Amino acid sequence: MEFDLSWLLLGLPLAFFLGWAASRFDLRQWRMENRQAPKAYFKGLNFLLNEQQDQAIDAFIEAVQNDPDTSELHFALGNLFRRRGEYERAVRVHEHLLSRADLSRTDRERAQHALALDFLKAGLLDRAEAALQKLEGTPFENQARLALLAIYERSRDWPQAAAIAQRMDQAGQGRFNTRQAHYLCEDALSLAAKKAVPEALELLAQARRIAPEAPRAYIEAARLLAQQGQHDLACDTLAQLADIAPSHLALAALPWAESARASQRVAETLQRLEASYQLVPSLDVLEALVMLSEAQGASEATARERYVQHLEREPSLVAAARWIAGEQLAHDQFHPQVQRALDHAAKPLTRYRCAACGFEAKQYFWQCPGCQSWDSYPAKRVEEL
Ligand SMILES: [Zn+2]
8 A cells, every 4th residue: 555655656746747748749849830830821922922923822732731720721722723724723722621511601601702713714604603603692692693694694594694683683782674674685686586576576575664764675676677567666666765765866867767768757757866966966867867858859969968067067087978979079080999998997987886895896786795894885986986
């Protein structure tokens, strides 16, 4: 009994000492590791600030290896990979983050968003769509819906795009009724191409109900009606356009003049277009006025005098070229060459230009093929801008 007690007296301090030493050792090692992780992290940060992305990635990988639980380092690394176009590696980092059971909800949503961005940048639209759909109900919902809208528009999936736009409209994330009207117009054009004209006209009527102030549905409907020989109805539709969106009348002035001629409504239409021209002296409305003046019985020379009157208001090369085309010159044998040179110079001035990106095109676009913006083209020729 005495023997056991002495061992116990000796053993207790020893055990205490060993325990203390072990704890000191662990603490020292832990501190060392902890010191190493920030060191590698700051090294990476330094490289990043010096635009040395390769070295930054090496340093971050080292930091991540030292401390695999640090989500911030994973985010930094994943973003770096994405910025460098290494999408596969970015996806791996973010998927690894998502597979961790200990990840907080905020970080999980952040990782899901980062993963969606990786897929979007990589052009993997199917996978991006699935990743974005998982962001419903998170703080990234707004951005995710906008990105989904862009995907559906790119793939011309108008019903899906309309569903998202409607959801955003209802959630108060902006007014999307004009956009929805565009989707209906796109659907209507597809139907019209398949000869389903009544269905197309119904969609255009629906578009006008959703966004009565948006000009496109009136213009598309008038075009379809004119193609069907229903010029009277086409004139009525364009008269509505003149009331609702006079700024876009230029886009439909010539078709209106043609329908007016076909439906014996020349005088009335001439008056409407004249009123519009007095407010905004548009080149297209001018063309329509020349056409209708002739249809009303004016001689070609008298009708073309409108071009000269236009030149008194606006120094326009396009109007000058149109006027000279019908004139007899003193040396008329040189007229074709002179006309060709004038038309060549005037041609770029008759294009339309996107106000958002400057993309120019011969035809008018409701969605810019350059920057994908909607309604970014003013309804004016380059010369009139
Ligand atoms: Zn553009």
